[in-house]
Amino acid sequence: xxxxxxxxxxxxxxxGRKSEKIAPDNGAVQPSLFDMPEPAGLEPEPAKVEIxxxxxxxxxxxxxxxxxxxxxxxxxxxxxxxxxxxxxxxxRIGEEVSEQLDVIPARIQVIRNIRPQYACRNCExxxxxxxxxxxxxxxxxxxxxxxxxxxxxLATILTGKFVDHNPFYRQEKQYLxxxxxxxxxxxxxxxxxxxxxxxxxxELLHQQAIGGFLINIDETPLQVLQEPGRSPTSKSYMWVxxxxxxxxxxxxxxxxxxxxxxxARKFLEDYQGVVQTDGFIGYDFLDxxxxxxxxxxxxxARRKFTDVTKAMGKDHAPGAADxxxxxxxxxxxxxxxxxQKKLVNGRGLPNASGTVRA
Numbered sequence: 001x002x003x004x005x006x007x008x009x010x011x012x013x014x015x016g017r018k019s020e021k022i023a024p025d026n027g028a029v030q031p032s033l034f035d036m037p038e039p040a041g042l043e044p045e046p047a048k049v050e051i052x053x054x055x056x057x058x059x060x061x062x063x064x065x066x067x068x069x070x071x072x073x074x075x076x077x078x079x080x081x082x083x084x085x086x087x088x089x090x091x092r093i094g095e096e097v098s099e100q101l102d103v104i105p106a107r108i109q110v111i112r113n114i115r116p117q118y119a120c121r122n123c124e125x126x127x128x129x130x131x132x133x134x135x136x137x138x139x140x141x142x143x144x145x146x147x148x149x150x151x152x153x154l155a156t157i158l159t160g161k162f163v164d165h166n167p168f169y170r171q172e173k174q175y176l177x178x179x180x181x182x183x184x185x186x187x188x189x190x191x192x193x194x195x196x197x198x199x200x201x202x203e204l205l206h207q208q209a210i211g212g213f214l215i216n217i218d219e220t221p222l223q224v225l226q227e228p229g230r231s232p233t234s235k236s237y238m239w240v241x242x243x244x245x246x247x248x249x250x251x252x253x254x255x256x257x258x259x260x261x262x263x264a265r266k267f268l269e270d271y272q273g274v275v276q277t278d279g280f281i282g283y284d285f286l287d288x289x290x291x292x293x294x295x296x297x298x299x300x301a302r303r304k305f306t307d308v309t310k311a312m313g314k315d316h317a318p319g320a321a322d323x324x325x326x327x328x329x330x331x332x333x334x335x336x337x338x339x340q341k342k343l344v345n346g347r348g349l350p351n352a353s354g355t356v357r358a
Contacts, residue, residue, distance in 0.1 A: 012310035064099050071102075108178045111150055113140060144193050149186075154194060157187050202252070209243035209250040210271040216242040217264050217277045230257065239263050261285055268292070302328050 082090045118135045120128070143151055160166040168184035175182045209215065219239045225232045237259050244250035256263045261282035268275065272291040277283040278300045286294040305328070308321035 006311065008313045009307055009311035064101055070099075106178060108175070108180050115139075143197060144190060147190070147193075149190050154190055158191060158194065161187075161191065205250050205252055206267070208245075209241060209252055210268070212244045212246070212249075213273045214243060214246070215268070215271065215273065215275050216240075217267075217275060217283070219259060219263075219280075219282075221259075227257075237263075239267075241267055298328060298331070 168187040239254045241252045276295040305321040
């Protein structure tokens, strides 16, 4: 039986649907979870199907945004055609308007920072108490001193890399088409220098993240091709921390060469509150930390029960795993109902004006 269940699970993982939604109940009565008496109020409820009214979306092209500037181009007929066959001049009785969306390609320009120099032709600065023979305005502040990159160019490059996922080598080709050569090496150096200057801001974000009552932590593997001292096939990790104000949460990404829990331990120094993670063993230290409540993830817990039902085959008799999935589904329905009634916000946290009761 164990080998057969392993085959069922493997076939479901390879050929089955990826969705973990539960199929509609076929009317079979599920046994009690772990063969224990069910608490009052948890008896299966009859399924209710509600169809709310809806409005049909009008077909056709969506209007262009009103905030965009409009440039009017008049396409008129020649003056010779504005005369009727009877000899009278034609009168304008209306117009037909159509709109097209246009874009102005990026334009590269050079900012020449000119600082005039001043000197006294009479005494050549000898009488000046400061001892300066030449006066000139101080160098204007720059994000990266003594660099050709302006704030606008740096913001464009970093936005393209980290927001639009446009690698440096592609941006290098884009700027070549615009007539300027900016090597990917320069872009990488500018990004690292900008990150160093942003360190104080990162510290403020970290303090804001640990200032809330809930922090979510997860890590995902990534591969770094040219990392000093490491093989290109070695696995690295990007750790993600989410916390702070629930309405305006802070997301902090940290790169680490290993999956060790030391990354999370260091981030949570001086933190008191709730931490939610998956079941990775690297988070087990949270269970023994004073002042921290360690929560798991329903999605990860639910997935294990789903694997059990897949391993038992499509036509298996309902068991404890099916009952567990039904209870979890009820919790999801409670959360959905609470969001619809605006008892909680979009992140499942209670609003100030309401509480959720199961």
